[in-house]
Amino acid sequence: MSISRRSFLQGLLATSTAALVGPGLIQAAHAAAGDTAGQWKVSGSHWGAFRARVYAGKVQEIKAFEADKYPTDMLKGIKGIIYSPSRIRYPMVRYDWYLNREKSDTTQRGDNRFIRVTWDEAITLFHDELERMQTQYGPWAIHAGSTGWRSTGQVHSCGNHMARAIAMHGYTVNKVGDYSTGAGQTIMPYVLGTTEVYAQGTSWPLILKNSKTIVLWGTDLVKNLQVGWNCETHEAFEYLEQLKEKIARKEIRVISVDPVKSKTQNYLNSEQQYINPQTDVPFMLAIAHTLYKENLYDKKFIDTYALGFGDFVPYLLGATKDKVEKTPEWAEQICGIKADQIREFARMLVKERTQIMVGWSIQRQQHGEQPYWMAAVLATMLGQIGLPGGGISYAHHYSSVGVASTGAAGPGAFPRNPDKPDKRIHKNKDYKGYSSTIPVARWVDAILEPGKKIQANGATITLPDLKMMVFSGCNPWHHHQDRNNMKKAFHKLETVVTVDFTWTATCRFSDIVLPACTQWERNDLDLYGSYSGRGIIAMQKLVDPLFQSKTDFEIFTLLARKLGQEKDYTQGKNEMQWVKELYNGCVEANKASFPMPDFETFWKEGFVDFGKGKDWTRQAAFREDPEINSLGTPSGFIEIFSRKIDRYGYKECQGHPMWFEKAERSHGGPGSDKHPIWLQSCHPNKRLHSQMCDSEQFRATYAVKGREPIYLNPHDAKSRGIKDGDLVRVFNERGQLLAGAVVSDNFPSGVARIEEGAWYGPVDEKIGSLDTYGDPNTLTMDLATSELSQATSANTCQVQYEKFIGKVPAVTAFGGPKEIS
């Protein structure tokens, strides 16, 4: 068929329509369409590596990568991400900001009109704002350091692109730490000499062979091992299956110390040691007290490998300022475990080889440093650190930790730093006395209280007066605490720029929104198997970027072009050349140990497998020779007492682990009279944080009446007249939300769970307004763990809930900006 427009304009309307009709939208195709069945391609994600059938420019079906023997059902959500109605389709600018720029009405944020602009204009606006910030204020006014979980793929790693392009323009404020492990990664280097939370752990086969008891301390392996930092292939699940068999045969005892019956416990069919929320430290202190009093601890190990035990014992015995002896009887009052049971537990730990696995939940609470430190002290007293199947680990629930590393080098990444720092356009490094790097969770404080001085990890931080935020692949309106506080902060910001592929709440609260494409609309590569370094996977572009979205590489290349530095940014290489470069770098690094095929073969095959790694025991080298293989602590030994921390003179993190009462705590703790329920906001079972919440059909498989589920204790629910499936209003003095009740025996009285990552969708832009979908961070407290890490305390949160009555508001969390009527 021949195609035309505007050539037949006569008669009645001839004169008028000529000027009114634009160019046509259809043209003749150049080549005939290909096969009818489609084509299978390889790609991957945090949820798993997979193969996808693409036909007629659309992803038709997805199946798990053959090396993944335990795929998660979250793969079903992938298509829903690509074709989500929440996709950002065009570059958008907040209307009022477009008209008035920095003088715009910022109280409209979150409930306002956007207009579509061209890419050219969007990049110009972005650039001009960066320019204005640097000239009108200085590097202290821009925060471009916040990053999140990104998408998989090392060429398009979004944080790197943002950091590189913006650094080519000028200096900005940066962050340290992250929302997952802020307290743990700060305290552990003082105690065991590494962050521990991101360290490879003893290999599962050694644990299965040698451990007699495994203590899961606030960790849910089966739930959290579903996702991985790279393209996950779920190798750890094979070992969990073996563990389950060993438990059934009574060869290994697994005890989960947790207020909740975890998914892992239900899967393994293992034991639980119930504990009141947030009271792990009293329990641990009482165990230490018992070990000490009953002379069950390993003195020789402590003498050889640790320092400061002598400075800690007086606290245990009540000989320090607080004059309280940390007896099991004392602990029983707080943690809800009978004194005798505590003693039994202590004796059991020393009886045989015991592996302690600590999760991240207990450090995402106020004084989160203490349970981590105290757990290390316990492990030291047991004296099994460095033995296969003994000692302690803090990451066996994360990214295939515990699956032996192959030792092969993974691909590098697109460079985060500019190649020629001297060519930076704004060389001003004067932060006007403000700090250039701030603890990650304190940026909202910085906006609200600029100039405030806080203590952090031995330094004094002066919070900078932030005027502009830039986010890329990062959703702080999910991961930060206390939404209503954030709203206040965002009223003070002049400009917010967000790059994402989907209309997160962060986008809705922004001024300039740039549409990135998803990771499946670009060519890339990444590691699979995460910590095991099992292999390299090709991430072949499944479909072209939808609508006007672009790859991160393209977006920030546009910005670099605006800076006149396009070639310095791309190094003159295009997307595919970068993929090839990273692959070849990997071949070079593995030359001696892992022969790899040439790039073309790899790309065609879709992956390179490095095989299985060698089993390994954490801290075995240290145990063998503590002098040469010393730890990274100031002394090189395990520090039960840290003189360094002691010298900081902090109130809430002192020279040795201690029990501090929390700002809010259930089961008789502070605030429980008014808000009796402890709300845990753990990592979700059906998402990766907030990623995939926008996948509509998949969300429908777990949502209750279209809302995020809240897991409730049957007794608590019944006393409030709530049945399974009811809508529940959850509230405290910080905020309120709607959630759908799931009543379950897994949850004890006084405890409720809403998984973090539920998207925020308030009824309107006003402070205190009801969240319609169920984002738990509407209720959590924006409180620092302590002066040491200044990390997030999301799990210190008391709430009350009731059956929701009245007109049910529509969910506003998805589908882009809701606009003023």
Add this chain to the structure above:
Amino acid sequence: MIKFIKCFWQIVSKPSVHLSLGLLSMGGFLAGVIFWGGFNTALEVTNTEEFCISCHAMSDNVYVELQETVHWKNHSGVRATCPDCHVPHNWTNKIARKMQASKEVWSAVFGNIDTREKFLAKRGELAQHEWDRFSANNSLECKNCHNYNSMDFSIMSERAQVQMKMAAERDQSCIDCHKGIAHNLPENMHSGEGTLAKLEEMATSGYDQGQSYYSVRQLPLFTDKTLATEAGQLNAATKVTILAVEDNAIQVEIDAWRKTKGFGRVMFEDFAMNINDGFLSKEVALSDDYMDKGESKIDELTGLPWQKVSVKLWMRNGSLTESRDTLWTFAKTTFDKSCSVCHTQPAENHFDTNTWPGMFNGMLSFVNLDGDTQALVLKYLQKHSSDFSDEAH
């Protein structure tokens, strides 16, 4: 015999009877010209690539390897032949080299390296000869074409600029860094990762007594010049002072501090700073023969006693460099590149010297650096930590 010499002397000393002076001098001159022409032609024939590769040892091994390199084929069409690099251009040295080649003739005749295996086994030794020669004449054959004065640094890559400028300043020998540029390196020099070779490239050659140098990587230490008994290990980027140079061995002095809990085996660069300078074997650490002990102090931050020591040990002659600048450039590049993979990358001066080891170890999971590079990068981070940075942070 005497008779013969006498006879010869007679012939030489007595003027000729029949042949005229003109004829003799003319004839001698002509013969001389013809001889010298012939001699030089012959010499030049032995100085051609065709002649070199007439030996299988050459044509099957090094010649093939050369064809993969820029010295064989490049965009300007200039190429180097065997003698351009391997035969001195200066006459005396050239003749000496030609005589030396008698060994090669011997080998060719008796087939010492007539198979690839034999050649590979011998490559290290052969290469070492050439490297020694280049080191001594400051890479004269390279510099016949490549001149520091004619290099345009501005069109080099960032890292090349830093290194080349530094090399030019010191008129450094090219082969210090560019080993293996025209033929494959001896097998053990790859040792898998290219980084070891890269680090070795940074070493300078020839060390002066009394001067201080820095190790380019982790190096074994020995108790005496026979290098028979290991005494420990020197860490990368560690300062040593040369006390004596003996062929393959050098005696070095390491000024360090050690903790006296345990055996005191680990050497640190400064008091209360966990910057690793290497470690000693138990025997050496406990003996007084290898060290002078200095003052002792308690580090208040850990409560551990520290002692100053000056350790004198032997090591292999090599792998030392005059300044840490090149090492730091390499370490910074590695840190910037490798650490882009994860969440964020802290600035060097974000942590203090004693915090870095813990933070760094925690970051290693995804980066897969070899031991030498790890040690070097960690030391770089520690030496640029908040303790050494003037910049407020």
Add this chain to the structure above:
Amino acid sequence: MSEIKNEYEQTTRTREWKTFLFITVCLFPILSVLLIGGYGFTVWFLQMFMGPPGHG
């Protein structure tokens, strides 16, 4: 006498020619090569003790 002398002269003349040719064509070239070779060897042996040729 003159005949003998003539004969003698004839023989010495031939011998002189032969000697001349022998010296210029064979002996001196061989000696030269030996000399140069010897020089080369000497330099090489010296190098073995004093190290390979250095630079100005």
Add this chain to the structure above:
Amino acid sequence: MTETTVSEINETRASLYWWFATLLTKELDKEQLAIYFCGEGVKLLDQLEQEALFTASVEKIKSALTTILPINKPELELAADFSQIFLTDTKAGAPPYASVYLSKSGQLFEQPHQDMVDLFTAQGLVVDPNFKEPADHIAIQLDYLGNLIIQDGEGVSDAQIDFIETNILSWLDMFVQATDKVKNSGFYQGICQLLQAYIKQDIAEIKA
């Protein structure tokens, strides 16, 4: 292009569908909007207003134009209206894609999209790669319809009728209704209602 004679009526029909397509493709810029304040656009609207079936919707359009005229940058106000209606999702606005209304999932790129792609493939056509919109976008459908009409020359083919009925009318009502839930100047709501009225009158006429 093959030269066929095209009847005057078909030329007008095609032109009108193309006009709608243009309006629903993207926002009007300053110059294009000016034509509706004092130019060809006014004339066209006046002509259409005379037809009784169209009066209500044209009035809505005209009243919207009056509302935005005094605003400092009326083209931006109208751009914001456009984005509010067409660039958001079904909950807040009216995405101009058949898939959203006709598929069970309510997602993009569902069967109606595939149908359009198949239709285009069969005729050797593609959507202009610069437009980067799914093929079931209303503007693409209208553009195609205009071409079908021209191709038919003087008559009306079954293909044309079939296309209007199965591919457009199947979701147009739902789409137009969805636009109505957005409260702003009302310009685009008016345009959509006018399209709805026109196409219904048109199909009735050609089938008669």
